Amino acid sequence: LDTSGRALKLALSAAPTLIKPNLDELRELTGNQIKSEAKVVEAARQLLDQGIETVVVSLGEQGAIYVEANHVVQAIPPKVTVKSTVGAGDAMVSGTVAGKIKGLSLEECARLATAFSISAITQVGSGLPSLAAIEDFKDQVEIKYFN
Template identity: 50%
Template sequence: MPRVLTLTLNPALDLTVRADGWQPGTVNSGQELHLTAGGKGVNVASFLADWGLNVTATGLLGADNAEAFDSLFRAKPITDAFVRVPGQTRVGVKIVDHAAQETTDINLPGLRATPESLRELHACLDTLHADHDVFVLAGSLPPGVAPDFYAELIAELRGRGKYVALDTSGPALTAALNAEVLPQLVKPNQHELSAALGRELQTQAEILAAARELLERGAELVAVSQGEDGALFVSRTQTVQALPPRVQVVSTVGAGDAMVAGLVSAHLDGLKLTDAARRATSFSVGNITRLGAHLPPRDGLEGYAAQVTVTPL
Protein backbone atom coordinates (compact mmCIF):
# COMPACT_ATOMS: atom_id res chain seq x y z
CA MET A 1 0.00 0.00 0.00
CA PRO A 2 1.35 3.48 -0.82
CA ARG A 3 2.56 5.47 2.15
CA VAL A 4 1.85 9.15 2.74
CA LEU A 5 3.99 11.52 4.82
CA THR A 6 2.63 14.77 6.19
CA LEU A 7 4.94 17.56 7.32
CA THR A 8 3.77 20.02 9.98
CA LEU A 9 6.39 22.54 11.06
CA ASN A 10 4.00 24.59 13.19
CA PRO A 11 1.54 22.21 14.89
CA ALA A 12 -0.97 23.44 17.45
CA LEU A 13 -3.11 22.24 20.29
CA ASP A 14 -6.60 23.31 19.28
CA LEU A 15 -8.58 24.61 22.23
CA THR A 16 -12.15 24.63 20.92
CA VAL A 17 -14.83 26.39 22.94
CA ARG A 18 -18.47 26.18 21.96
CA ALA A 19 -20.18 29.44 22.90
CA ASP A 20 -23.48 29.85 21.05
CA GLY A 21 -24.43 33.47 20.43
CA TRP A 22 -21.25 34.84 22.01
CA GLN A 23 -20.46 38.55 21.76
CA PRO A 24 -17.05 40.24 21.96
CA GLY A 25 -16.43 42.64 24.83
CA THR A 26 -18.89 40.94 27.19
CA VAL A 27 -19.07 37.96 29.54
CA ASN A 28 -20.22 34.88 27.60
CA SER A 29 -21.35 31.40 28.62
CA GLY A 30 -19.75 28.39 26.99
CA GLN A 31 -21.34 25.00 26.44
CA GLU A 32 -18.37 22.74 25.63
CA LEU A 33 -14.57 22.70 25.65
CA HIS A 34 -12.21 20.36 23.79
CA LEU A 35 -8.42 20.24 23.58
CA THR A 36 -7.15 18.29 20.57
CA ALA A 37 -3.93 17.80 18.62
CA GLY A 38 -3.95 19.91 15.47
CA GLY A 39 -2.01 21.71 12.80
CA LYS A 40 -2.76 21.35 9.10
CA GLY A 41 -0.47 18.41 8.39
CA VAL A 42 -1.56 16.61 11.56
CA ASN A 43 -5.17 17.04 10.49
CA VAL A 44 -4.46 15.68 7.01
CA ALA A 45 -2.73 12.67 8.56
CA SER A 46 -5.74 12.08 10.81
CA PHE A 47 -8.19 12.15 7.89
CA LEU A 48 -6.06 9.85 5.75
CA ALA A 49 -5.73 7.39 8.61
CA ASP A 50 -9.53 7.43 8.99
CA TRP A 51 -9.74 6.56 5.28
CA GLY A 52 -7.47 3.58 5.90
CA LEU A 53 -4.15 4.73 4.44
CA ASN A 54 -0.69 4.20 5.91
CA VAL A 55 0.38 7.62 7.15
CA THR A 56 3.50 9.03 8.78
CA ALA A 57 3.43 12.44 10.46
CA THR A 58 6.58 14.46 10.97
CA GLY A 59 7.62 18.01 11.75
CA LEU A 60 8.64 19.91 14.87
CA LEU A 61 6.73 19.24 18.10
CA GLY A 62 7.13 20.78 21.53
CA ALA A 63 8.24 18.10 23.98
CA ASP A 64 6.59 19.66 27.04
CA ASN A 65 2.93 19.20 26.00
CA ALA A 66 2.95 16.41 23.41
CA GLU A 67 0.46 14.13 25.21
CA ALA A 68 -2.52 14.93 22.99
CA PHE A 69 -0.44 14.22 19.87
CA ASP A 70 0.86 10.97 21.33
CA SER A 71 -2.72 9.87 22.04
CA LEU A 72 -3.93 10.77 18.53
CA PHE A 73 -1.08 8.91 16.83
CA ARG A 74 -1.71 5.79 18.93
CA ALA A 75 -5.46 5.84 18.39
CA LYS A 76 -5.57 6.19 14.61
CA PRO A 77 -2.82 4.73 14.23
CA ILE A 78 -0.36 7.17 12.63
CA THR A 79 3.40 6.58 12.50
CA ASP A 80 4.99 9.27 14.68
CA ALA A 81 8.19 10.68 13.18
CA PHE A 82 8.04 14.12 14.80
CA VAL A 83 11.23 15.75 16.00
CA ARG A 84 10.71 16.74 19.63
CA VAL A 85 12.05 20.18 20.51
CA PRO A 86 12.30 21.90 23.91
CA GLY A 87 9.27 23.91 24.96
CA GLN A 88 5.52 23.81 24.44
CA THR A 89 3.60 23.50 21.19
CA ARG A 90 1.46 26.58 20.59
CA VAL A 91 -2.25 26.72 21.38
CA GLY A 92 -4.84 27.80 18.81
CA VAL A 93 -8.16 29.01 20.21
CA LYS A 94 -11.34 28.23 18.26
CA ILE A 95 -14.65 29.80 19.31
CA VAL A 96 -17.50 27.85 17.73
CA ASP A 97 -20.95 29.42 17.55
CA HIS A 98 -23.53 26.81 16.54
CA ALA A 99 -26.32 29.38 16.45
CA ALA A 100 -24.54 31.55 13.87
CA GLN A 101 -22.72 28.59 12.25
CA GLU A 102 -19.45 30.50 12.60
CA THR A 103 -15.96 29.73 13.92
CA THR A 104 -13.54 32.39 15.17
CA ASP A 105 -9.84 31.49 15.22
CA ILE A 106 -7.10 33.00 17.38
CA ASN A 107 -3.73 31.61 16.28
CA LEU A 108 -0.64 32.13 18.43
CA PRO A 109 2.94 31.99 17.11
CA GLY A 110 4.78 28.69 17.29
CA LEU A 111 8.05 27.70 18.89
CA ARG A 112 11.14 29.18 17.25
CA ALA A 113 12.91 26.57 15.15
CA THR A 114 16.63 26.34 15.83
CA PRO A 115 19.30 25.38 13.29
CA GLU A 116 19.86 22.19 15.30
CA SER A 117 16.19 21.16 15.16
CA LEU A 118 16.00 21.87 11.42
CA ARG A 119 19.12 19.76 10.80
CA GLU A 120 17.53 16.92 12.76
CA LEU A 121 14.32 17.31 10.75
CA HIS A 122 16.21 17.19 7.44
CA ALA A 123 17.98 14.04 8.60
CA CYS A 124 14.61 12.52 9.49
CA LEU A 125 13.20 13.37 6.06
CA ASP A 126 16.24 11.84 4.38
CA THR A 127 15.55 8.53 6.10
CA LEU A 128 11.85 8.62 5.18
CA HIS A 129 12.21 9.41 1.46
CA ALA A 130 12.50 5.85 0.23
CA ASP A 131 9.47 4.51 2.11
CA HIS A 132 6.92 7.18 1.14
CA ASP A 133 5.25 8.00 -2.15
CA VAL A 134 3.27 11.16 -1.36
CA PHE A 135 4.41 14.14 0.71
CA VAL A 136 1.94 16.68 2.08
CA LEU A 137 3.55 19.97 3.17
CA ALA A 138 0.97 21.83 5.20
CA GLY A 139 0.58 24.80 7.48
CA SER A 140 2.45 27.94 8.40
CA LEU A 141 6.16 28.22 9.08
CA PRO A 142 7.23 28.91 12.67
CA PRO A 143 9.74 31.60 13.62
CA GLY A 144 13.25 30.63 12.60
CA VAL A 145 12.24 28.97 9.31
CA ALA A 146 12.98 30.81 6.05
CA PRO A 147 10.01 31.55 3.74
CA ASP A 148 11.58 29.45 0.96
CA PHE A 149 11.73 26.27 3.11
CA TYR A 150 8.82 24.62 1.29
CA ALA A 151 10.02 25.81 -2.11
CA GLU A 152 13.43 24.16 -1.61
CA LEU A 153 11.90 20.97 -0.21
CA ILE A 154 9.44 20.72 -3.12
CA ALA A 155 12.31 20.86 -5.64
CA GLU A 156 14.18 18.16 -3.71
CA LEU A 157 11.16 15.86 -3.41
CA ARG A 158 10.07 16.22 -7.01
CA GLY A 159 13.64 15.57 -8.08
CA ARG A 160 13.33 12.23 -6.26
CA GLY A 161 10.13 11.43 -8.16
CA LYS A 162 7.72 12.05 -5.28
CA TYR A 163 4.19 13.43 -5.48
CA VAL A 164 3.97 16.66 -3.47
CA ALA A 165 0.88 18.46 -2.18
CA LEU A 166 1.16 21.96 -0.69
CA ASP A 167 -1.31 23.76 1.56
CA THR A 168 0.11 26.90 3.12
CA SER A 169 -0.30 30.68 2.95
CA GLY A 170 1.56 33.97 3.30
CA PRO A 171 5.25 34.27 2.41
CA ALA A 172 5.68 30.47 2.31
CA LEU A 173 3.03 30.15 -0.42
CA THR A 174 4.39 33.16 -2.30
CA ALA A 175 7.89 31.66 -2.33
CA ALA A 176 6.63 28.23 -3.40
CA LEU A 177 4.49 29.56 -6.26
CA ASN A 178 7.31 31.75 -7.54
CA ALA A 179 9.89 28.95 -7.49
CA GLU A 180 11.10 27.10 -10.58
CA VAL A 181 9.65 23.78 -9.39
CA LEU A 182 6.03 23.71 -8.23
CA PRO A 183 4.23 20.95 -6.31
CA GLN A 184 1.85 18.71 -8.23
CA LEU A 185 -1.08 19.71 -6.00
CA VAL A 186 -1.72 23.23 -4.70
CA LYS A 187 -4.76 23.99 -2.53
CA PRO A 188 -5.09 27.65 -1.55
CA ASN A 189 -8.30 29.47 -0.86
CA GLN A 190 -9.21 32.41 -3.05
CA HIS A 191 -7.67 35.04 -0.74
CA GLU A 192 -4.44 33.06 -0.21
CA LEU A 193 -3.95 32.64 -3.95
CA SER A 194 -4.60 36.33 -4.55
CA ALA A 195 -2.05 37.35 -1.90
CA ALA A 196 0.57 34.89 -3.15
CA LEU A 197 0.30 36.11 -6.75
CA GLY A 198 0.16 39.78 -5.74
CA ARG A 199 -3.06 40.67 -7.53
CA GLU A 200 -6.78 40.72 -6.83
CA LEU A 201 -8.71 37.65 -7.93
CA GLN A 202 -12.34 38.67 -7.64
CA THR A 203 -14.08 36.91 -10.49
CA GLN A 204 -14.21 33.24 -11.37
CA ALA A 205 -12.45 33.99 -14.66
CA GLU A 206 -9.56 35.65 -12.81
CA ILE A 207 -9.23 32.70 -10.41
CA LEU A 208 -9.24 30.19 -13.28
CA ALA A 209 -6.65 32.20 -15.21
CA ALA A 210 -4.38 32.25 -12.14
CA ALA A 211 -4.80 28.50 -11.63
CA ARG A 212 -3.95 27.81 -15.26
CA GLU A 213 -0.78 29.89 -14.96
CA LEU A 214 0.37 27.54 -12.19
CA LEU A 215 -0.45 24.53 -14.35
CA GLU A 216 1.63 25.94 -17.18
CA ARG A 217 4.54 26.23 -14.76
CA GLY A 218 4.44 22.63 -13.57
CA ALA A 219 1.54 22.07 -11.19
CA GLU A 220 -0.88 19.27 -12.09
CA LEU A 221 -3.94 20.20 -10.02
CA VAL A 222 -4.98 23.48 -8.44
CA ALA A 223 -7.90 23.37 -6.02
CA VAL A 224 -9.21 26.75 -4.90
CA SER A 225 -11.55 26.47 -1.91
CA GLN A 226 -14.35 29.02 -1.61
CA GLY A 227 -16.13 28.16 1.64
CA GLU A 228 -19.87 27.69 1.30
CA ASP A 229 -19.49 28.18 -2.45
CA GLY A 230 -17.51 24.95 -2.69
CA ALA A 231 -14.29 24.80 -4.65
CA LEU A 232 -12.82 25.03 -8.13
CA PHE A 233 -10.67 22.12 -9.31
CA VAL A 234 -8.44 22.89 -12.27
CA SER A 235 -6.28 20.32 -14.06
CA ARG A 236 -4.46 20.57 -17.38
CA THR A 237 -7.37 19.00 -19.26
CA GLN A 238 -10.49 19.86 -17.26
CA THR A 239 -12.05 22.33 -14.85
CA VAL A 240 -14.96 21.63 -12.50
CA GLN A 241 -16.77 23.37 -9.68
CA ALA A 242 -18.00 21.30 -6.74
CA LEU A 243 -20.80 22.51 -4.48
CA PRO A 244 -21.39 20.75 -1.14
CA PRO A 245 -24.80 19.77 0.19
CA ARG A 246 -26.31 21.68 3.10
CA VAL A 247 -25.50 20.04 6.44
CA GLN A 248 -25.61 20.97 10.12
CA VAL A 249 -22.20 22.51 10.77
CA VAL A 250 -20.53 21.52 14.04
CA SER A 251 -17.19 23.21 13.29
CA THR A 252 -15.44 24.42 10.14
CA VAL A 253 -11.99 23.81 11.66
CA GLY A 254 -10.08 21.43 9.40
CA ALA A 255 -12.41 21.60 6.39
CA GLY A 256 -9.59 22.68 4.06
CA ASP A 257 -7.29 20.00 5.46
CA ALA A 258 -10.00 17.41 4.82
CA MET A 259 -10.16 18.56 1.20
CA VAL A 260 -6.41 18.04 0.84
CA ALA A 261 -6.74 14.55 2.32
CA GLY A 262 -9.58 13.75 -0.09
CA LEU A 263 -7.51 14.87 -3.06
CA VAL A 264 -4.49 12.84 -1.92
CA SER A 265 -6.63 9.72 -1.55
CA ALA A 266 -8.17 10.40 -4.97
CA HIS A 267 -4.69 10.70 -6.50
CA LEU A 268 -3.66 7.38 -5.00
CA ASP A 269 -6.82 5.76 -6.37
CA GLY A 270 -6.29 7.29 -9.82
CA LEU A 271 -9.67 9.03 -9.85
CA LYS A 272 -10.73 11.33 -12.67
CA LEU A 273 -11.11 15.01 -11.79
CA THR A 274 -14.90 14.89 -11.40
CA ASP A 275 -14.69 11.98 -8.96
CA ALA A 276 -11.71 13.52 -7.16
CA ALA A 277 -13.66 16.77 -6.64
CA ARG A 278 -16.63 14.81 -5.35
CA ARG A 279 -14.51 12.85 -2.88
CA ALA A 280 -12.56 15.88 -1.66
CA THR A 281 -15.78 17.79 -1.07
CA SER A 282 -17.33 14.83 0.76
CA PHE A 283 -14.30 14.74 3.08
CA SER A 284 -14.82 18.43 3.91
CA VAL A 285 -18.54 17.95 4.46
CA GLY A 286 -17.97 14.91 6.64
CA ASN A 287 -15.45 16.81 8.73
CA ILE A 288 -17.62 19.87 9.42
CA THR A 289 -20.34 17.65 10.84
CA ARG A 290 -17.89 16.58 13.58
CA LEU A 291 -15.67 18.26 16.13
CA GLY A 292 -11.98 17.70 15.48
CA ALA A 293 -10.08 16.20 12.56
CA HIS A 294 -12.20 13.09 12.12
CA LEU A 295 -14.22 11.59 9.28
CA PRO A 296 -17.44 9.62 9.43
CA PRO A 297 -17.37 5.98 8.23
CA ARG A 298 -17.00 5.35 4.50
CA ASP A 299 -20.69 4.77 3.93
CA GLY A 300 -21.41 8.20 5.40
CA LEU A 301 -18.79 9.80 3.15
CA GLU A 302 -20.25 8.03 0.12
CA GLY A 303 -23.65 9.43 1.06
CA TYR A 304 -22.26 12.96 1.15
CA ALA A 305 -20.37 12.40 -2.12
CA ALA A 306 -23.63 11.43 -3.84
CA GLN A 307 -25.06 14.83 -2.83
CA VAL A 308 -22.14 16.90 -4.14
CA THR A 309 -22.97 18.87 -7.29
CA VAL A 310 -20.05 18.81 -9.74
CA THR A 311 -20.30 21.10 -12.77
CA PRO A 312 -17.78 21.14 -15.64
CA LEU A 313 -16.64 24.64 -16.57
Protein backbone atom coordinates in the same frame (compact mmCIF):
# COMPACT_ATOMS: atom_id res chain seq x y z
CA LEU B 1 0.41 21.70 -0.38
CA ASP B 2 -1.86 23.66 1.92
CA THR B 3 -0.08 26.62 3.48
CA SER B 4 -0.24 30.39 3.21
CA GLY B 5 1.72 33.62 3.11
CA ARG B 6 5.45 33.57 2.52
CA ALA B 7 5.65 29.78 2.90
CA LEU B 8 3.22 29.32 0.02
CA LYS B 9 5.08 31.74 -2.22
CA LEU B 10 8.42 30.07 -1.50
CA ALA B 11 7.01 26.58 -2.00
CA LEU B 12 5.83 27.39 -5.53
CA SER B 13 9.43 27.33 -6.76
CA ALA B 14 9.48 23.59 -5.97
CA ALA B 15 6.50 23.10 -8.33
CA PRO B 16 4.43 20.95 -5.98
CA THR B 17 2.03 18.53 -7.64
CA LEU B 18 -1.00 19.98 -5.85
CA ILE B 19 -1.74 23.25 -4.09
CA LYS B 20 -4.91 24.37 -2.34
CA PRO B 21 -5.04 28.12 -1.93
CA ASN B 22 -8.19 29.87 -0.81
CA LEU B 23 -9.44 32.85 -2.79
CA ASP B 24 -7.44 35.42 -0.80
CA GLU B 25 -4.26 33.36 -1.15
CA LEU B 26 -4.84 33.01 -4.90
CA ARG B 27 -5.20 36.79 -5.18
CA GLU B 28 -1.98 37.26 -3.24
CA LEU B 29 -0.07 34.70 -5.33
CA THR B 30 -1.14 36.08 -8.69
CA GLY B 31 -1.62 39.76 -7.90
CA ASN B 32 -4.99 39.56 -9.64
CA GLN B 33 -8.32 41.00 -8.57
CA ILE B 34 -10.49 37.91 -8.74
CA LYS B 35 -14.18 38.66 -8.80
CA SER B 36 -15.65 35.82 -10.86
CA GLU B 37 -15.33 32.09 -11.34
CA ALA B 38 -13.74 32.71 -14.74
CA LYS B 39 -11.06 34.85 -13.07
CA VAL B 40 -10.45 32.09 -10.50
CA VAL B 41 -9.79 29.66 -13.34
CA GLU B 42 -7.57 32.17 -15.15
CA ALA B 43 -5.49 32.82 -12.02
CA ALA B 44 -5.21 29.09 -11.25
CA ARG B 45 -3.96 28.49 -14.79
CA GLN B 46 -1.16 30.99 -14.13
CA LEU B 47 -0.02 28.65 -11.36
CA LEU B 48 -0.23 25.64 -13.68
CA ASP B 49 2.20 27.49 -15.93
CA GLN B 50 4.71 27.31 -13.05
CA GLY B 51 4.72 23.51 -13.18
CA ILE B 52 1.94 22.72 -10.73
CA GLU B 53 -0.27 19.85 -11.87
CA THR B 54 -3.45 20.53 -9.88
CA VAL B 55 -4.73 23.75 -8.29
CA VAL B 56 -7.68 23.46 -5.93
CA VAL B 57 -9.12 26.86 -5.00
CA SER B 58 -11.27 26.60 -1.90
CA LEU B 59 -14.29 28.89 -1.86
CA GLY B 60 -15.84 28.15 1.53
CA GLU B 61 -19.49 27.16 1.35
CA GLN B 62 -19.37 27.53 -2.45
CA GLY B 63 -17.04 24.53 -2.57
CA ALA B 64 -13.86 24.52 -4.59
CA ILE B 65 -12.70 24.90 -8.16
CA TYR B 66 -10.31 22.17 -9.34
CA VAL B 67 -8.03 23.19 -12.21
CA GLU B 68 -5.73 20.98 -14.28
CA ALA B 69 -4.28 21.55 -17.74
CA ASN B 70 -7.23 20.04 -19.62
CA HIS B 71 -10.01 19.94 -17.03
CA VAL B 72 -11.78 22.39 -14.75
CA VAL B 73 -14.65 21.53 -12.41
CA GLN B 74 -16.29 23.11 -9.41
CA ALA B 75 -17.50 20.88 -6.60
CA ILE B 76 -20.47 22.49 -4.87
CA PRO B 77 -21.33 20.96 -1.50
CA PRO B 78 -24.84 20.54 -0.15
CA LYS B 79 -26.02 22.89 2.58
CA VAL B 80 -25.05 21.43 5.94
CA THR B 81 -24.91 22.58 9.54
CA VAL B 82 -21.32 23.60 10.21
CA LYS B 83 -20.10 22.55 13.64
CA SER B 84 -16.41 23.40 13.14
CA THR B 85 -14.23 24.41 10.20
CA VAL B 86 -11.09 23.02 11.84
CA GLY B 87 -9.48 20.53 9.50
CA ALA B 88 -11.74 21.25 6.52
CA GLY B 89 -8.84 22.24 4.26
CA ASP B 90 -6.73 19.31 5.37
CA ALA B 91 -9.65 16.98 4.69
CA MET B 92 -10.05 18.48 1.21
CA VAL B 93 -6.38 17.94 0.41
CA SER B 94 -6.54 14.40 1.82
CA GLY B 95 -9.56 13.56 -0.32
CA THR B 96 -7.92 14.96 -3.43
CA VAL B 97 -4.71 13.03 -2.82
CA ALA B 98 -6.65 9.83 -2.05
CA GLY B 99 -8.56 10.22 -5.30
CA LYS B 100 -5.36 10.82 -7.27
CA ILE B 101 -3.74 7.72 -5.75
CA LYS B 102 -6.81 5.68 -6.73
CA GLY B 103 -6.58 7.03 -10.30
CA LEU B 104 -9.93 8.82 -10.14
CA SER B 105 -10.94 11.49 -12.65
CA LEU B 106 -10.73 15.14 -11.59
CA GLU B 107 -14.52 15.15 -11.14
CA GLU B 108 -14.41 12.12 -8.84
CA CYS B 109 -11.44 13.54 -6.91
CA ALA B 110 -13.47 16.72 -6.40
CA ARG B 111 -16.48 14.72 -5.16
CA LEU B 112 -14.36 12.68 -2.77
CA ALA B 113 -12.44 15.69 -1.45
CA THR B 114 -15.66 17.62 -0.90
CA ALA B 115 -17.20 14.66 0.92
CA PHE B 116 -14.12 14.49 3.17
CA SER B 117 -14.38 18.22 3.85
CA ILE B 118 -18.12 18.03 4.61
CA SER B 119 -17.38 15.22 7.04
CA ALA B 120 -14.86 17.45 8.80
CA ILE B 121 -17.16 20.45 9.18
CA THR B 122 -20.20 18.51 10.37
CA GLN B 123 -18.46 17.20 13.48
CA VAL B 124 -16.54 18.69 16.36
CA GLY B 125 -13.09 17.29 16.98
CA SER B 126 -11.09 14.82 15.01
CA GLY B 127 -12.31 11.44 13.94
CA LEU B 128 -12.93 9.44 10.84
CA PRO B 129 -16.41 9.31 9.34
CA SER B 130 -17.91 6.04 8.20
CA LEU B 131 -17.54 4.99 4.58
CA ALA B 132 -21.34 5.17 4.34
CA ALA B 133 -21.26 8.83 5.40
CA ILE B 134 -18.56 9.63 2.83
CA GLU B 135 -20.56 7.91 0.07
CA ASP B 136 -23.72 9.77 1.11
CA PHE B 137 -21.94 13.13 1.01
CA LYS B 138 -20.32 12.28 -2.35
CA ASP B 139 -23.77 11.67 -3.83
CA GLN B 140 -24.88 15.14 -2.70
CA VAL B 141 -21.98 17.05 -4.29
CA GLU B 142 -22.95 18.99 -7.41
CA ILE B 143 -20.34 19.23 -10.17
CA LYS B 144 -20.16 22.27 -12.43
CA TYR B 145 -18.05 22.03 -15.59
CA PHE B 146 -15.96 24.80 -17.15
CA ASN B 147 -14.45 25.07 -20.62
